[in-house]
Amino acid sequence: MTTDTDPAAERLRRWRLVLGPDTAAGATGGITALGSADGAVDRALEALYGDDTRGPGAREAGLGASAPRVARWLGDIRTYFPASVVQVMQRDAVDRLGLASLLLEPEMLEAVEPDVHLAGTLLSLHQAMPETTRTTARAVVRKVVEDLEKRLAARTRATLTGALDRSARISRPRHRDIDWDRTIRANLKNYLPQYRTVVPERLVGYGRAARSVxxxxxxxxxxxxxxxxxxxxxxxxxxxxxxxxxxxxxxxxxxxxxxxxxxxxxxxxxxxxxxxxxxxxxxxxxxxxxxxxxxxxxxxxxxxxxxxxxxxxxxxxxxxxxxxxxxxxxxxxxxxxxxxxxxxxxxxxxxxxxxxxxxxxxxxxxxxxxxxxxxxxxxxxxxxxxxxxxxxxxxx
The missing domain is CATH 3.40.50.410 (von Willebrand factor, type A domain)
Known part of the structure; x- marks a missing residue:
């Protein structure tokens, strides 16, 4: 039995899962048997990446045309794999198994792992969606959007606000428009230790007219x-x-x-x-x-x-x-x-x-x-x- 303390056995186990049941025997020294948990993982991988050389019928048979069955498969891969891997497998299922057409069914959308690529697929399908599916599809896309906003919005606002402030800054401001913090930093090389002061050769300030544009x-x-x-x-x-x-x-x-x-x-x-x-x-x-x-x-x-x-x-x-x-x-x-x-x-x-x-x-x-x-x-x-x-x- 594979244990966490047996690196060689763990490598063989991983190769067995990667290669599948038909090609694994020679590459893994004859080790093809899997435990019950790994067997479930193997079936999920075989459904998507199994041998498709037998023609279109064999490829289609992997997940079948039943939305409930595909929804169960989606649930399985979310159980066995991290979210990043699930997203890749979902994308491959769309390409290899014609999963796009099944995304028009609400029970399918409830089982998927939302990501940018799934959102793009849904957007390409939304004009063909039945009314019963649109609400669920919109909820999936909204989750993707909210996740992206959390990741990107704060940094974008901070970066662009700084850029806009800098583009509005002027070098000959009136006294009331001087930005003292940036003026001091710009003139630190002119610090006079005997007087404990900075001589501001260059003033930095905000241009009122420029900021209004x-x-x-x-x-x-x-x-x-x-x-x-x-x-x-x-x-x-x-x-x-x-x-x-x-x-x-x-x-x-x-x-x-x-x-x-x-x-x-x-x-x-x-x-x-x-x-x-x-x-x-x-x-x-x-x-x-x-x-x-x-x-x-x-x-x-x-x-x-x-x-x-x-x-x-x-x-x-x-x-x-x-x-x-x-x-x-x-x-x-x-x-x-x-x-x-x-x-x-x-x-x-x-x-x-x-x-x-x-x-x-x-x-x-x-x-x-x-x-x-x-x-x-x-x-x-x-x-x-x-x-x-x-x-x-x-x-x-």
Whole structure:
């Protein structure tokens, strides 16, 4: 029997669970028997990852078409595996076993482990959902959104509030506008020990006029099917940005048409259920709409979140980006806003944007506040990795 003090036996046990009953005997020295608890784990893994070489019928037989049976399987994997593993298995079940269609049934949704990818799948299905399922689906998506807000909102607000304060600071303030704390820190090199004082060669203060001018942020989000996780994260960030009084935030989603969801930013769940994941892509049309809403270019940041697979007018898209930048707009192109790693994207369009001074790169949710802070302060963007830039593209 496997014990915690027998590392070799534990390794064999793990290999047996990884390889399954058909291929494990040779690799594990003939050890194929499992205890009752491991047997249940093995059955859950076999249902999803078992041999599918016997054709579509065998693959379908893994979980079957019965929603109650699949719900029990989902309950089993939540019992045997940590949440992070459950989320991966759920995603694989959607891809391998056609689980998406069963997510239209309420009992299925009650059994799943909510995560960003599940939320994206539900959003792509919500127009086909029966009325009995929509309330449950909305509750699942709301839980995902609330978890993301807890993780991301506080840091985002703190980072951007600091950036907005710095961008409003002036170096020749009136006496009543001097920021004494930052002035002293900026002049510590001028400390005179004999007088025990600091000589302030440079004053730092807040510009009243500058602070009254709000920065504008336009989030322009590609809602094609491949961008599902990015849409979820961007909607949460949009709601957080809209809560900052020093910003005016607009949220625009697009496929071949354009929808302005700014009036729904108070609730990111409403934003998400206002999207239509899937369909084509017309970036040029979306940017034309965003461009028409810019009133103060020098105070505006446009964030395009797209894999850049353009179905519209390519030259028109690039000309609009060039025109916005020439007018003073800070333009940010994100190939993805997610934790999924390097995305698939149109490299030719990414290189063209980089040549215009708008490097396109993938961004994790944790990095997004820093990217926005740099854009608001008109600093170089913190591109996470030189490899994220297209070959030959200049550094930002």
């Amino acid at each position: 709000k920065k504008e942020v336009i989030l322009c989000i590609d809602q094609s099917g491949s961008m599902a996780a990015s849409v979820v994260y961007a909607s949460v960030f949009g709601a957080v940005l809209a809560s900052l009084r020093a910003l005016e935030t607009r949220l625009v989603v697009f496929d071949t048409s354009v929808a302005d969801l700014t009036d729904q930013l108070s609730d990111p769940v409403d934003v998400l259920f206002g999207t239509r994941l899937g369909g084509g892509t017309d970036i040029n049309r979306a940017l034309a709409y965003c461009q028409s809403r810019i009133t103060r270019p020098a105070e505006t940041v446009v964030v395009l979140i797209s894999d850049l697979y353009e179905g519209g007018i390519r030259n028109g898209m690039l000309e609009r980006v060039a025109a916005m930048k020439a007018a003073g707009v800070q333009f940010v192109a994100l190939l993805a806003l997610s934790d999924e790693g390097a995305p698939a994207y149109d490299r030719e369009h990414a290189a063209a944007l980089a040549a215009l001074g708008a490097p396109a790169f993938a961004c994790t949710p944790d990095l997004f506040p820093e990217v926005m802070a740099a854009a608001l302060e008109k600093r170089p963007l913190p591109v996470p990795d030189a490899a994220a830039r297209p070959p030959g593209a200049p550094a930002p």
